[in-house]
Every structure is written in structure tokens, then in C-alpha cells.
Amino acid sequence: MTSPQNTRPRRWRxxxxxxxxxxxxxxxxxxxxxxxxxxxxxxxxSGNVVLGTKFDQPGLxxxxxxxxQTGSDVQVSEFVVNQIAKNNGWAAPKITxxxxxxxLRERMIENGEVDMIAATYSISKARKAKADFAGPYLITYQxxxxxxxxxxxxxxxxxxxxxxxxxxxxxxxxxxxxxxALPNVQLQQYDGYASCVEGVRRGVLxxxxxxxxxxxxxxxxxxxxxxxxxxTYPQDTTLKDGTKKKKGDQFSTERYGIGIRxxxxxxxxQINRALEQMTxxxxxxxxxxxxxIPSKPTCQVSKDTTTAYxxxxxxxxxxxxxxxxRENLGDYATTMIDQGRIDPATGKPASALIPTPGDQTWLxxxxxxxxxxxxxxxxxxxxxxxxx
Numbered sequence: 001m002t003s004p005q006n007t008r009p010r011r012w013r014x015x016x017x018x019x020x021x022x023x024x025x026x027x028x029x030x031x032x033x034x035x036x037x038x039x040x041x042x043x044x045x046s047g048n049v050v051l052g053t054k055f056d057q058p059g060l061x062x063x064x065x066x067x068x069q070t071g072s073d074v075q076v077s078e079f080v081v082n083q084i085a086k087n088n089g090w091a092a093p094k095i096t097x098x099x100x101x102x103x104l105r106e107r108m109i110e111n112g113e114v115d116m117i118a119a120t121y122s123i124s125k126a127r128k129a130k131a132d133f134a135g136p137y138l139i140t141y142q143x144x145x146x147x148x149x150x151x152x153x154x155x156x157x158x159x160x161x162x163x164x165x166x167x168x169x170x171x172x173x174x175x176x177x178x179x180x181a182l183p184n185v186q187l188q189q190y191d192g193y194a195s196c197v198e199g200v201r202r203g204v205l206x207x208x209x210x211x212x213x214x215x216x217x218x219x220x221x222x223x224x225x226x227x228x229x230x231x232t233y234p235q236d237t238t239l240k241d242g243t244k245k246k247k248g249d250q251f252s253t254e255r256y257g258i259g260i261r262x263x264x265x266x267x268x269x270q271i272n273r274a275l276e277q278m279t280x281x282x283x284x285x286x287x288x289x290x291x292x293i294p295s296k297p298t299c300q301v302s303k304d305t306t307t308a309y310x311x312x313x314x315x316x317x318x319x320x321x322x323x324x325x326r327e328n329l330g331d332y333a334t335t336m337i338d339q340g341r342i343d344p345a346t347g348k349p350a351s352a353l354i355p356t357p358g359d360q361t362w363l364x365x366x367x368x369x370x371x372x373x374x375x376x377x378x379x380x381x382x383x384x385x386x387x388x
Contacts, residue, residue, distance in 0.1 A: 051097055059213075087274070100119050166178060168209050169193060233247055
């Protein structure tokens with residue numbers, strides 16, 4: 001029989017061991033999320049923010065061997081959280097990066113694993129059912145990546161329609177869109193973009209299709225090896241879902257946004273303000289935000305929202321967004337920026353690049369539109385107010 005004197009130490013040792021086990025376990029649990037969406041603004045104010053992005057997209061978001069992150073989406077995220085801190089008089093927060101694969105993005109926001117996500121994250125009705133989006137901050141389109149070394153080069157979309165091998169990632173709608181319009185294309189679906197790129201490099205595949213920005217990142221990674229071919233419908237086409245496309249329409253229009261938890265209107269407002277500051281600069285962003293302030297009639301210019309916003313962005317050719325694109329997407333960034341400029345003859349860009357943050361009216365339409373919204377806006381330049 002065990003005496004009471006011997007029992008007590010054993011009980012204490014058991015309690016201490018249990019407490020130690022809990023102490024070890026708790027950080028592991030919190031590191032994986034809280035099952036409750038996080039508050040971006042609270043995290044920035046506290047000095048520690050968790051940002052989601054991709055780890056495998058050159059030029060956009062990639063993890064380096066030293067565990068640091070680089071790319072345009074990475075720099076957009078950094079600008080946004082640091083600008084929000086600056087706007088509120090808070091210190092710049094410490095940033096922890098977390099990989100957010102496409103199928104898991106909404107779940108990781110819901111589970112509180114990240115404060116926000118910028119990861120070539122196209123805004124869509126389906127995604128907005130589970131997450132809210134600030135932005136968009138960039139518009140891109142579906143395109144083709146082809147080898148410059150090919151003896152039978154692809155220069156137009158219809159060149160694919162002769163039994164060429166087209167690659168895209170499994171489950172992607174990009175390749176399916178092409179197959180609907182060009183039934184003779186041989187569709188090859190791989191697990192990742194890197195595999196498709198290697199196939200095109202070795203001549204096993206003829207082309208890769210996805211967002212032009214993603215293709216630009218790979219083109220910059222392999223200088224002199226690839227061309228990017230734009231994709232528009234060669235003829236009027238009805239897709240399998242009933243969507244009608246006219247000859248010359250883009251295959252897809254992707255508007256990149258920043259995903260946050262549902263219902264966080266305060267964070268959305270502050271992210272959109274930071275995005276305006278990124279694209280327009282502090283002064284022009286303040287003027288754009290102050291369009292409701294009465295000003296003298298001679299100081300008002302009434303324009304379409306996107307046209308006014310785009311012209312304000314191009315007024316500073318070295319705005320921070322353009323710098324980020326040039327730093328990360330190589331030569332094609334210049335092409336994108338040039339095509340996004342308003343053409344004085346038509347009043348429209350060759351292909352829109354600059355969206356107005358917070359304007360998501362295009363989601364109200366059933367088809368994916370290419371034209372810009374037409375909500376009137378008064379962009380007030382610096383001038384005196386009434387009575388001054």
C-alpha cells in the first residue's frame with residue numbers, strides 16, 4: 001500500500017507535467033488560427049500582422065531561399081499595411097507571411113489564419129460569398145506564353161487551332177475558355193504553372209495560358225525566352241455557360257483585390273484609401289476623396305469614374321503602383337502601363353489597367369465585362385472653395 005507521503009509528490013509531478021504539455025500545445029494551436037476571423041486594423045495597431053500570399057509565382061509573390069518574400073503582390077501588401085499605420089499614426093507593424101493556396105484562401109480568412117490576402121486574388125461573386133474584398137487595385141487579362149525559339153511560332157490566337165498543345169493548371173477556366181472557341185486545341189492540364197512553363201521551354205508544349213501578369217513574371221524570370229500573346233475572341237462565340245462574346249472581346253478580365261473577413265467595413269475603407277494613395281500619391285488621393293467638397297464651378301471636371309481615376313494615376317508616371325510593376329514584371333510591365341493609358345482619340349485605354357478601388361459595380365452584370373464603369377464623378381483639382 002502506498003503511503004500518503006509518497007502519493008503527494010507523484011500527484012504534483014503529474015500536475016506539473018500536464019501543465020507543461022498545455023504550455024507547449026497552446027502556441028501551436030494559436031499559430032494555426034483561432035477559428036475566428038482576425039481584425040486587420042487591430043492587428044496593425046498591435047504591431048503584428050499576418051499577410052497571405054502565394055509562395056510560387058515569380059514576379060508576383062515568391063518565397064526566397066532565405067524565407068523572405070518578393071513580388072508585386074508582396075509589395076502591394078506591404079504598402080497597404082504600412083500606409084494604414086501611417087494614416088492612423090501607428091508604428092509600422094511586423095509582418096508575418098503565410099502561404100495561401102488558391103483553394104484555401106477563403107477558408108484561411110474565415111479561420112483567422114491571416115489578416116488579409118493579396119495573391120493574384122480575382123474578385124468574383126462566388127468568392128464574395130465567403131470573404132469581402134477591398135480594391136480592385138489592378139486589371140489583367142488572359143494571355144498566352146509562347147517560346148521565342150519555336151520554329152513554328154504562335155503569333156495570334158488562331159495559330160493554336162491547328163492541333164497545338166495548350167497547357168493550363170488543372171481546374172482552371174482559362175484553358176476551357178480557349179477550347180470553347182478553338183475546338184482543335186489539344187488541352188494539357190498540369191498541377192502547377194512552373195510545370196507548364198518548363199514544358200513550353202523544352203518544346204513539349206506550345207503555349208501556356210493564364211493571367212498576363214502571371215505570365216509576365218515567368219517571362220521576367222527567363223529573359224529572352226518567351227513572348228506574351230494577347231487573347232481576344234477571333235469571332236462571335238457563345239460559351240458553354242451561355243455567355244456571349246463578341247469578336248475582339250478579351251477572353252477574361254481579372255480584377256485583383258485584397259481579401260479580408262466578411263463585414264469588416266472599416267478595414268475595407270482604409271485599404272481602399274491606401275490603394276488610392278499607392279496609385280495617385282497622397283495629394284491626388286486626398287483631392288479624389290474630397291470630390292464631394294463644394295468648389296468653384298471653374299475648378300470642376302465631370303468625368304467617368306474610371307477615366308478620371310486613370311488620368312489622375314497617369315499624371316504621375318512614377319506612381320508607386322507603376323514602380324512596383326516595373327520592378328517585378330520586367331519589360332511586359334511597360335507594355336501593360338502603355339496599354340492602360342487613356343487614348344485621347346477614343347477616350348478609352350487599349351486595355352484597362354487601373355481600376356477605381358472600391359468600385360465593384362461590374363459584379364452586378366452576369367457576363368464578365370471589359371468596359372469601365374460609367375458612374376459620374378467630379379474630380380476636384382486644387383482650388384479655392386466657395387467663399388474663400
